[in-house]
Amino acid sequence: MRAVAVTALGGPGVLRVVERPDPVAGPGEVLVRIRAAAVHPADLAARTGQIPGGPVEPPFLPGWDFAGEVLAVGDGVPGHRPGSRVAGMVPWYLTRGAVGAYAEFVVARPDWLVGVPDELDAAEAATVPLNALTARQALAMMSLAPGSTVLVTGASGGVGGFAAQLAARAGHRVIAVASSDDEEWVRGLGVAEVLPRSTDLADLEPVPAVLDAVPVGAPAAAPLADGGILVTTRPVPPLDPPRRIRQQTVLIRLDQPMLAELMTEVAKGRLRTRVAASLPLAEAAHAHRLVAAGRLRGKIVLVP
Incomplete structure (x- = not known):
């Protein structure tokens, strides 16, 4: 699969497209094809090493929030089936780049994921979790x-x-x-x-x-x-x-029931979100520059 990795700590230029083996869902895991991944200030902080717990040694994958569809389900995973639309949050404070959303696929734990209602497109859904x-x-x-x-x-x-x-x-x-x-x-x-x-x-x-x-x-x-x-x-x-x-x-913690409720509220229009721009995954460095410059009207979303 294609992914974007932080290859060294530093400016946006350290973000490079890399090839990694296609992941496989093992027992208790869900393989998701990513359709959109949000770019957050937290990703910029990880890239420069300015995060709680100290910098992560490159190379690593940035990215917390994603939306897409289930491709495969490992043994012992109820409630998910191939083709279902999902969004989720990589608990990056735990994975610290071993898993990241700047990629074509992600292997997720079921408790990272919630369903995405039909009313919500992938880009909007990816702006919600974090x-x-x-x-x-x-x-x-x-x-x-x-x-x-x-x-x-x-x-x-x-x-x-x-x-x-x-x-x-x-x-x-x-x-x-x-x-x-x-x-x-x-x-x-x-x-x-x-x-x-x-x-x-x-x-x-x-x-x-x-x-x-x-x-x-x-x-x-x-x-x-x-x-x-x-x-x-x-x-x-x-x-x-x-x-x-x-x-x-406030230090984010993963809360699947809370996320499911919030995703539903956004889908029903009771909570508003907005996407400033959707960019190809390969333009992650440009996305980081836009976020750093500020004054955006919504989130930047990467589209593999």
């Missing part, structure tokens, strides 16, 4: 009282966009920070207020909770009330000077 799970789990960490106000930075992005929608649907008042010229899309997520990225957050009224999905770091904590909580999507330095708030980082 971002939506992270958003849902970040909000759960906050233990918000009913009707709380939540500030979400990066609401134009994947995690921030899902978090804004989920918080609003839970009955919270959401203040969302949007990228320039993207306020209209963010306003359509059901939020109470949309702020441009140039806003000085220190000027806001105090809020009990902030999800810093960019993350921007200390400036995101400026409007936090004493006793509030700041959740970030990557580790950031402790606040200096220290304040009487909780500061936590």
Whole structure:
């Protein structure tokens, strides 16, 4: 099969198309033909070695999220059959590149996978797992009282966009920070207020909770009330000077029932996602450059 590997730690040019043996589903495994794989900032961090637990020694395969169809099922795997449409998340924090989604095929464990409803195409489905799970789990960490106000930075992005929608649907008042010229899309997520990225957050009224999905770091904590909580999507330095708030980082965990629920919500149009562009697998380096440049209207998806 063709795959894209990180051949050395460094810039986008280290991403190279490689040939690997076609994988085979063993007992307890599912072979999936990948139709779309999302490109995430986490992939860029893996490529440069800036990930929790330290860098992975190249060569390795990047890629968390994928969608496609089942090709073969190993012994002892109920609930999947060849031809069924699935999406899933490679738990990259465990596989660390031994398995990755930047490939034509992936051998997955059944608990990595959920079904994809007919209403959802592969590219859209591939944008859901990492971002939506992270958003849902970040909000759960906050233990918000009913009707709380939540500030979400990066609401134009994947995690921030899902978090804004989920918080609003839970009955919270959401203040969302949007990228320039993207306020209209963010306003359509059901939020109470949309702020441009140039806003000085220190000027806001105090809020009990902030999800810093960019993350921007200390400036995101400026409007936090004493006793509030700041959740970030990557580790950031402790606040200096220290304040009487909780500061936590959300570290994604695979949760198949939660992912299945979120995928259904997206398919039914109750949660929105968007794809900025679909690129051939061989253009993974270009995809990384686009993600690094920012200001995308949705996710970049690789199509083997």
